[in-house]
Amino acid sequence: MKTMIANASPTKELFMEMFIRDLSLEDSILDLVDNSIDSLIKNKNIDVTDALLPGGNDGTSKAIHPLAVIEINYEPGRFRIRDSCGGISVEDAVNEVFRFGHSDDVVRGQLGVYGIGLKRAIFKIGNEIMIQSRTINDGFNMRIFVPEWAKNPNWTFPLEVTEKAENYETAGTVITIKSFRPEVAARMRVVTFESHLIEMIARTYGLFLNKYVAVAVNGHKVEPKVIRFGCSDLVNVAKEEITEGNVKATIYAGLAARDEDGAWQAAEAGWYVACNGRLVVVADKAQLTGWGTGATPQFVGKYRGFIGIVFFHSRDPLELPWTTTKRGLNQESLIFQRVRTRMAVVGRPVITFLNNMYSSEETERAPQREVAETIKPLDVRTMTGHLPTAFMTKVKPIIDEYVRVQYNAKRVDIERVRKSLHKSDLAASKVGKYTFDYYLKKECPQ
Structure with a gap:
């Protein structure tokens, strides 16, 4: 019997076309931001498991000084991202960073998961790529012309070793990309693209911004958009x-902070999920986070005051339930399945409160409204030192002044009263009210 070997080697065409097909331009840029922040984490020995949400006296950790900087600039024909996050060492560049996937013995960062983000992002954006990186020990330059690389059967990228950075402040990486793919060039020309990108960065890295790193897009500083709950004495x-294995999950659920007009915004309501501090799910109101699955009702307008967030942390990012694009969750993940069950339990009292508050869907009932009117915005980072607890409110009980009185009477007797009052068309209920009031006046005077 003759034995042969089937060729299963990948083609570069598969990578360049299929691997990046479902990746948006925004997600590509976020992958590059991840790469910068991961360099910062490695070079500054930051452990996001402990440092992003510590329970200090004020509930937040001290920011690093000076802040690392990530600058994103684009114009027709050129995209550039520059950072001062410490740079990529020549050793890492040669052995790890540009591999398609991680080697078994690599020490991973805490935002880099699968070893594909950087490569996928730069190939998505354009065909002419220049990477310059400097650490305090060494540096390198790399040029990639994608059409030529695609023809070369070798899966390697040549690099030139250069001088090191002068100091920590100048250590970092610059990635410049030209010759955009047609869909990328078209997307960048959209008027709202810049504001949308800024919004995504503000959301995704809200726990990092102004604490570890400052980000600017075309010269506009990105301010963090931090999730805020509503809290008070009531x-x-x-x-x-x-905790399951090496993964720790912390679930928070409560009422959202109200806006300046004292209203809840439905667009901000729902569940948020972060993995190692990076937001991967924003204001979800669908089955992904349990809505409409039985344990939690379908999201409707009266639940616009609900907000919940889950923080997944692990020193090994592969154990976290994020997807390759880091814009969703792996629903097959065992830790996520377990946590989603608990999300329904933790959030249920909040749902009950809102059901009671909006029993008619339109008007707010007074006891719950009084509680909601007392809440003040609370940054989720200030709650990390709190002990686990259930959602509780101090709702004043309703003391109803009225009791419904009903009784039966003969029709002939009702007609006698109508005749006495000279009101032949008086409703039976009015007859009952009249006779009740008459008895109070005559027999029970105050």
């Missing part, structure tokens, strides 16, 4: 912690 925020 209402708290629920908290539950779950």
Whole structure:
């Protein structure tokens, strides 16, 4: 019997076309931001498991000084991202960073998961790529002309070793990309692209911005958009912690902070999920986070005051339930399945409160409204030192002044009263009210 070997080697065409097909330009740029922040984490020995949300006296950790900087600039024909996050060493560049996937013994960063983000991002954006990186020990330059590289059967990128950075402040990486793919060039010409990108960065890296790093897009500084709960002496925020293996999950659920007009915004409501501090799910109101699955009702307008967030942390990012694009969750993940069950339990009292508050869907009932009117915005980072607890409110009980009185009477007797009052068309209920009031006046005078 003759034995042969089937060729299963990948083609570069598969990578360049299929691997990047479902990746948006915005997600490509976020992958490059991840790469910069991961360099910062490695070079500054930051452990996001402990440092992003510590329970200090003020609930937040001290920022690093000076802040690392990430500058994103684009114009027709050129995209550039520059950072001062410490740079990529020549050793890492040769052995790890430009591999398609991680080697078994590599020490991973805490945002880099699969070893594909940087390569996929730069190939998505354009065909002429220049990478310059300097650490305090060495540096390198790399040029990639994608059409030529695609023809070369070798999966390698040549690089030139250069001088090191002068100091920590100048250590970093610059990636310049030209000759855009047609869909990228078209997307960048959209008037709202810049504002949308800024919004995504503000959301995704809200826990990093102005604490570890400052980001600017075309010269516009990105301010963090931090998730805020509503809290007061009358209402708290629920908290539950779950640990499974090397993954720790912390669940928070409560009422959202109200806007300047004292209203809840439905667009901000729902569940948020972060993995190692990076937001991967924003204001979800669908089955992904349990809405409409039985344990939690379908999201409707009266739940616009609900907000919840889950923080997944692990020193090994592969154990976290994020997807390759880091814009969703792997629903097959065992830790996520377990946590989603607890999300329904932790959030249920908040849903009950809102059901009671909007029993008619339109008007707010007074006891719940009084609680909601007392809440003040609370940054989620200030709650990390709190002990786990259930959602609780101090709602004043309704003391109803009225009791419904009903009784039966003979028709002939009702007609006698109508005749006495000279009101032949008086409703039976009015007859009952009249006779009740008459008895109070005559027999029970105050």
